[in-house]
Amino acid sequence: MPNVTPTEDEVAGWFDRYSNWGRWGAEDLLGTLNHITPSMRAAAARTVEHGRSVSCAWDVRMNALDDGGRIQSQRMMLRTGLGYRDGGEEDVSPAGARAVDGHLGTASEIISMAFHGRPITHIDALSHIFWKGRMYNDVPSAYVTDRDGATVHDVRTVAGGIQARGVLLDVARAQGRDWLDPREPVFPEHLEAAERAQGVTVGPGDVLLVRTGEGARRTNGDWNPALNGSPGLHVACVPWLSERQVAVLGADCPQEVTPSGYENLKLPLHGIAMAAMGLWLIDNCQLEDLGATCAELDRWHFFFSLGPLRLTGATGSPVNPLALF
Template sequence: MTVNDAPREITSSWLDAALGSGVRVHDLGRPLFKGMPQSPNHPPYWHTLPRRHGDMVRADGGSAAADHISLGTHVGTHIDAFSHVSHDGELLGGISAEEAQRGGAMKALGAETIAPMFRRGVLLDVPRALGLEQCEPGYEITPDDLHRTVEQQGVEIRPGDVVLIRSGWGANFDAGAEVYTGHASGVPGVSEAGAYWLADRQVHAAGADTIAFERLLPGQGHALLPAHRVLLVEKGIHIIETMDLEELGAAGVHEFLFVLSPLKLVGATGSPVRPLAVVPEAGS
């Protein structure tokens, strides 16, 4: 729409559709709570009530409570900014990581530069395509696995899509940090070759139901993260982690409207997010 275009008439039926009547919204974000599963490399989530009801009571009897929270920007469901990972001292586009981080915040490629997403989303349900409930611990999701999933689901990946990879590991989130982070067992995820497969299809962003997106080998944690290098440093593709994809997978939804808006955290390397998948209700 240009500045000279007349605005579209907003009718009650249009509003009903826009506000959710006739659509179903799948919440892909995890709850934030003290002790939640997260990468041990980042500051944990903390919440407290420094101001409680009754600490101050107004003349009319009213009172208010207020919170304080703290957490790393890569805790819970979150998106990686391009300043999150460097390789051989360089960020995306050859920007010097050392120069960018001087002064205690990223002067380039911070979380405030991540545009809100309102895009076509595609779920690739890898274990179901392989006849499994869940990928094995430490399993490497290969280009063959991704291609097989696309073929079995009958979906097409288009340039600009947001592609979400379900490994089934998200079912372990409620089992606690030790199980979900999988340091001893390993965690399934996309391989370096799988990251190139996604990049070749010119996706806008890629997400997963694990803390690291890519495969973690047993006992090695985050020792090597080649898929991060490929997507964030080489190809300029955002990564979204710790997503809840179980409901979406169980519903058999493979194509949807994907909605995500990061916080404008100036100079941050990532942002907590609450992504949504919006699909028409059956019969609407």
């Protein structure tokens, strides 16, 4: 597939062209997860040979700032281990006794987070994105309310988790590079070059993970996407994703290249993929460990498993995606 940059009008027209509204029924909530069949899940599970499990998530750091200078996660301790004399039995905390009984104590906390953003690995529910006031399958955006959150398309749609064959396309490695440059787009030809280099083909029902090397830059390089932008898939990949019948798309960035290069379409891949296609997205995966494991085993497919928190009305969830070999 040639590297062709569509015009803004062409991209806007893709919303209808690649829409899955009504494809699986007027009440469908799963979107592209319909591509994953029970037999596909079972076949993917049977590929586990080594018993090795690799996490594809970043640590959630408390009180850390995102690239826009906002605090993403906070912790407030309710009970701690402070207030006991070393080797003694008397509680010296001015707040009073902390022990449950004469022997047992506990620690607990409250965690709050704004997981939509770059620091936290998370899945976007189909209520996260609107296109001209509509969510996937023609659901009005007004169904996401200030009182109840997402009353349709909340993250509990995937309460049973996502299990499928996962494929890593390591675009940076296929080009012999540690990472792609900020603002560098990934086109279908780059995805297909990675397929050829790795001897793997993305097919129906696959969870596709794309490594740009942004994770390596995040820990070892000059990482400032708010200022410099970031690499990612160009919206020109939408037809490719549709044709391959990808069930879930994840990346080591929020999937798409930023800035988009279009004046009036700031996040065109998100808009068309989620609101039109019903394609579930996993943002900010930590793919450095997975890339190293795939290279070591010379195997770029695996059993993929993910389970979100069952948050009522939530437009997504922090997640810890797992790749099993």
